[in-house]
Amino acid sequence: MTKVKPWCWQVAANGNGPDWLLLAYVTSDSVAALAQTLVNTTLDGYSLCADSPYTLMDSANADAYLGNLTGNDPRNIWVYNLVEIQGDLIKIESGYGGRGSVNSQVETDFLLHLFALPNITLQSWQVLAGGEGYDYVVSAAGADAGSFMAYLSPD
Template sequence: MTKVKPWCWQVAANGNGPDWLLLAHVTPDSVAALKQELVNTSLDGYSQCADTPYTLMDSTNADAYLGNLTGKDPRNIWVYNLVEIQGDLIKIESGYGGRGDVNNQVETDFLLHLFALPNITLQSWQVLAGGEGYDYVVSAAGTDTGSFRAYLSPD
């Protein structure tokens, strides 16, 4: 398989942030297939923290995140990677740039896997950076899998 750039390559290269987001919408007729795909999905280095929305947190922060969700042990998590899927929206979030290249590649591979499935059609995507007092700005965007793959293509 050809090596691709991670989904957040441009915001990292430009020093944007501190937080990075990828928002991807699939077509409404893809939602059932996406939901079915998640039944047996796991990502290396991530723990599932919720079913609705389907939420994966990097394993380093999973216990703290669950403590926040339940209110039992609330605390701030600054550096993290989160994957959240609800309905037609796939959101990947990296707080303060996330936990690094390994997590970024796992997320990118997951997205490419989803968008290669025949019953899942990517409708739009955008990569944003901002947070901590900075407005979120769109760094890259597109309307289909082809534009997403082109964005990830090595130089």
């Protein structure tokens, strides 16, 4: 496999943030295939926190996140990586830049796997940065898997 940049390379390089976000939408005819793919999909270093929507939190924060979801032990989580898929939306969020390059690469590999499947078609994507009082700004965006791959391509 060709080495690619992580999905958040540009916001990291520019020092944008504090939070990083990737929003990717698949076509409506891809939703069922995406849901089926997720049935047997896990990510190294992540824990499944909810099946619907499909929600994965980095394992270091999974218990705290579950405490927030259930209301049993609510607390703020500042530095985290979250992957959430609901319907046609794939959302990856890195609070305060996330937990590091290993997590970013796992997320990027996951996206590349999904977008390489013949029955899942990427319709649009965007990488944003903001939060904590800063407006979210779009750092990069595109309309298909080809533009996403071009964005990830090494210089």
